[in-house]
Amino acid sequence: MTQIARQTTDILILGSGGAGLFAALHANKAAPDIKITIAVKGLLGKSGCTRMVQGGYNVAIAPGDSVERHFMDTIEGGKWLNDQDLAWTLIGTAITRIHELENEFGCFFDRNPDGTIHQKAFAGQTFDRTVHKGDLTGIEIVSRLAEQVWARGIDRLEEYRALALIRADDGSRLAGVLLVDMRTGELLFVQAKAVLLATGGGPTMYRYHTPSGDKSCDGMAMALRAGLPLRDMEMVQFHPTGLMAGKDTRITGTIIEEGLRGAGGHLLDGREDRFMEQYDPRGERATRDIVSRAMFEQMRGGH
Template identity: 35%
Template structure:
């Protein structure tokens, strides 16, 4: 059946149960809004719990060793390779200390330093030890635990196993609800004057990723169909070090946190030669795009006959099992002892630096539609995210989005949808075919011929289908996200940050120090928009 068979009404629907979504839901509840959180899986199945490194934040007075917000801003701008929005960067980073304080008040426990205050480490691109962490390398899991407990204590209702399909809009284009499928595939409508997308990233565009299976770009696709624009999609950050689990590995690969290099581990090849020596002044602590690209180039030379991974030598870290229990457990499960053995690692898709164009308050260009977290493009990350800025962004923008929604609803009358919405149709490509094409032609190192080939594969594979199941919703989202990414990557004829064009190896600030904005044309195809975001 096409028509919804159930309906409910709230003030705000939050899609996603990661750090941004849960933070927003809690703050909205505090402000008196009727909130409902929706997730297509179980409450803890998002990407936040897999985050290992920590939260990058300057905490004045807690043994900050001279670190400053201004220094953190500078590091973020350098990593972003000329495409950050400096005002957004400053606003989000300056709000970090209060956001972390609120998180601790909600029950999150960070690792203490021996001399008082919080323990801190340093990661790639950072000029200071400013990354606070929990459980060694279990920061995301601790944040998720604390927020879910606070949601339970705060009586914030949640719908699990419910897939967001489409925004419901008025004839004038204002979002006024959400069309969903329940766990049995039965469609329903949540009527709400505000919908916040906090649905995470799109790592499942690629065979090898640090992301869970649900990271399929659903929120991005929903926003595009609702009339929103997206930007910076060509900048997909590949984490330099996920655990190598064998040739042709697919799905979520265990992350080997960057903090391990922050505490002295170095990258070597099969012959024992240092990978990052003479590549960058920071060597193994260079920004992620630099390290991932260097590893990729190094693997292409097949030193010692190994062409698909390198090694992280952490044998000099005496308390590895205690300091990095998550990474140690992943290694031990595969018979690797980091105290004796170099850890085999390889780059994998990790984070989307682009997303739905929104401000630091979560507002998009579509009335009633908001975005926060990885699905959003606030201007914080630019062409390459600085390590551990993502959890910070989720905390800050999640809070600000809830406050903006409360303010907006105080002045905006409640509107209801007119005609009963029906399940939409959209192009759906075969997922395995899509991942093969994207991994081969649109990962690290791209060229015009390969991007054109990937586009042709999608065109041949995609079939218009009704979005009447979670799998079809996900595959349709991956299809439109892949097409949008290819469109942006093909047009950007330079190499910058996470985007490397082999035939245009240099950065071109004269032509390309700007973001590319993508929208859907009347036929549902991603195309460059006229709007250019500075």
């Protein structure tokens, strides 16, 4: 019979991207005496999708910009399908988060000559509001958050993959999570008072994708098997510009940063003709869904 090791914790967080690390730090700040554990398939601070972000973080902090303007860009970009309460919360708290990242967690974003935070142009925005650290914004954010996690003594289970959410005997709640040590194959059950899924989406269902390959939809699959509801599963975002280097290399799918379009880069079809203005008056600065569909239509038309 397979022996299963056991651990206990107060809060178990699955995933160590920006959401998981922020959650751990906020929980630690609110209740320093509770035990918090982060489980991650790779190495904390060295894996996941947030680390791969090149472009930046949209936030309305510049003179002339406003939360309301940012909100309308977001709602219109989402074709009014957005959950507007969630969108407003995201946009309104973005200002707090960007100051927290710099002033509390040690991030340092690019500056204008006068010392204010530099914000660059990004597609789908009517104002230049993308805060960035060169084109290594994700590395800056995740590295600083990981340093804070290490400094605060938050427990880590690195190179552990979650397999299943385990319900209590009476089925009324979760008892914890079953994980596997990816180095040894040994099983571990972590009993937890609360479990937070911060596992991201599932781009690896597609042959070519820009996010990290460890973002494999397993968090949502575990939730579904445990009987938890999933919402808006059809809302898959396609990043339109990626590197095509051949079908036999994992380099294919590597993101070509959206800031290139924001800075005035042109998209050309196989005939070396610009085509985006046929689909949207904003041209290459249209939102990702529009650009992705336009590129697909060009390819379907043999261009």
